[in-house]
Amino acid sequence: MSTRSSDGIVPRPRDLRDSGLGRLAIIAVVLLVALLASRSCTGRGDAELSRAEAIEVAAREAAFKRDGAQVRYVQQGIPPRGVWIVSFYTGAPNDPTRVQTILVDASTGLIVEQ
Numbered sequence: 001m002s003t004r005s006s007d008g009i010v011p012r013p014r015d016l017r018d019s020g021l022g023r024l025a026i027i028a029v030v031l032l033v034a035l036l037a038s039r040s041c042t043g044r045g046d047a048e049l050s051r052a053e054a055i056e057v058a059a060r061e062a063a064f065k066r067d068g069a070q071v072r073y074v075q076q077g078i079p080p081r082g083v084w085i086v087s088f089y090t091g092a093p094n095d096p097t098r099v100q101t102i103l104v105d106a107s108t109g110l111i112v113e114q
Helices: 020-041 051-061
Strands: 068-076 081-092 095-105 111-113
Touching: 051 068, 051 081, 051 095, 051 111
Parallel strands: none
Antiparallel strands: 068 081, 081 095, 095 111
């Protein structure tokens, strides 16, 4: 219950935002939520397939004998899903004569696109 002060103004009850410690706690909670949200959107959290396994799966689908491969992990779609992009090539890496790119789902190991 609030009591009137001598000048007739009823003081506002104190809440968490009024104290310095309360403000610090609110900022900490906001930063923690932001960190958790950012960690859930990045990285290889759902990749059950390793880089080497992705190359093996893609090699079964390759249309030619290759001289080398380049592999990248990316997130695609909404909601994002992990995909290994495996590019096979013949010739020199910086000047290939033939290229084939195969997308492998990082969770299931299935070919997504050739």
